[in-house]
Amino acid sequence: MKTYLDCIPCFISQALEAARMSSDNEEVQKKVLLEVMKHLQTVSFDSPPPETSREVHHIIRQITDTEDPYRKVKYQANRTAEKLYPTLKKMVIDANDPLLMAIKLAIVGNVIDFGTTNRFNINDMIKIALKHEHISDEAYRDFVETLDNAKTILYIADNCGEIYFDKLLLEELSARNKEITYVVRANPIINDVTIEDAKTVGIDKIAEVIAGDAGSDRSAPGILLRYASSVFLEKLETYDMVISKGQGNYESLSDVKRKIFFLLVIKCPLVARDVKEDVGKLVLKVKK
């Protein structure tokens, strides 16, 4: 997905949010805004938004001298989701179709996100997930069929907190004796999952955990092929099934020439237009 003019005010709002998480000094926050606006004069609108977001967050880290502005909110998101996990696990076990419930909850988990300006209430979203059918029968049938025929699964992670919701689905996949690789960011970027998070949550017991990007400022809130790790690129080509979480990965991978199952909550009107769904919708989108 390309970058739209509408992304510009959004990048700036996000920069202000990150600056405030990094420093209480209003002069520092102001400097971040001014530098980001200066940088935005030069960006390419042909790149996907996570490319510019990567650059914006590089500026923020430099000016605020903070390696990981979102450390605290990531910790809190993980703790909140950890407490929810036993309830969610019971929901999956008790469901008529545990796989479908695990998919729905994995999408619901994508509500937990500090990288977009629209916020959603997680408990409300769980209720919505239980009440209505958001996943088309066709997309779900395709998911099940692809899964049945797959030995290897590449699962591209998105956010902290959400990782506990991923765990539910990973456990369902693992119970079907699949070889799973869970793809995270090499370095902290916004609230995205890193290897440290995956280990804390115990994902490394269910799946192989790899960094999708090649590290040192190549981490973006969506996997950019030009900065991808070689191990990721190899698995993206050879693995039987690819599952991708969240908007950022959708933005950066939606034009890739291979079948991908995108699980996401639509948080912005531009992604909504691209996916052909409404903002706020829980989506399983198959792109071939």
Add this chain to the structure above:
Amino acid sequence: MKTYLDCIPCFISQALEAARMSSDNEEVQKKVLLEVMKHLQTVSFDSPPPETSREVHHIIRQITDTEDPYRKVKYQANRTAEKLYPTLKKMVIDANDPLLMAIKLAIVGNVIDFGTTNRFNINDMIKIALKHEHISDEAYRDFVETLDNAKTILYIADNCGEIYFDKLLLEELSARNKEITYVVRANPIINDVTIEDAKTVGIDKIAEVIAGDAGSDRSAPGILLRYASSVFLEKLETYDMVISKGQGNYESLSDVKRKIFFLLVIKCPLVARDVKEDVGKLVLKVKK
């Protein structure tokens, strides 16, 4: 009210909106955004937001070569409100307290606004106005008492569409034999009322209509004392009662040393903090 860092993404969103109203050419829209971001590097955060907004819209008009980007939406807002007017007039006539109803509706009219990113539904707001009491007894008593003792009233207008809601209140004031001056912008700025609008609506039959600013790019979406017309400044000092509509005028006049009755819908979290009310609230705020 000073300008906050949060105003920056809002200025940019507004610039994009105005650019799109002026030109379908994405390159022109992009140029507007880049120039606005360049200009925002230099603005003073000690000025009220309408000061920067004035500069931003000057850039937009220059780049898009459009004198009045909001002409069409202003026309539509006026037409919509004109159709509502007979119903609203009946609401005032039938009310137990017609003055209170006219004040409430004058505030409701402030919902019609293209200068802020939050949008509200006008019919919903009318329902809200009828259902609940939003105006504190104390503020209303103060309004009535000041009105009873006033011979001259300065009424500072805000937006198109809203002007028909102003008319209801102006008629109530006029019925009490007050000498009223209705203050508009000298030149088009966003969707604000100009002399042309006031005449079309027939406000000049009820009140003297003057421009609050000295014209030629001094018009801002809130009266700035440094650009005010001498006739406005004289009346601001000598008139018995001052009524000000909308957020923009609140932002630019809230620190002026005289008693002003501000009638507005709270549309942004920073104004909300300043007024000590929530976003979405209909407010009669007295500042002394």
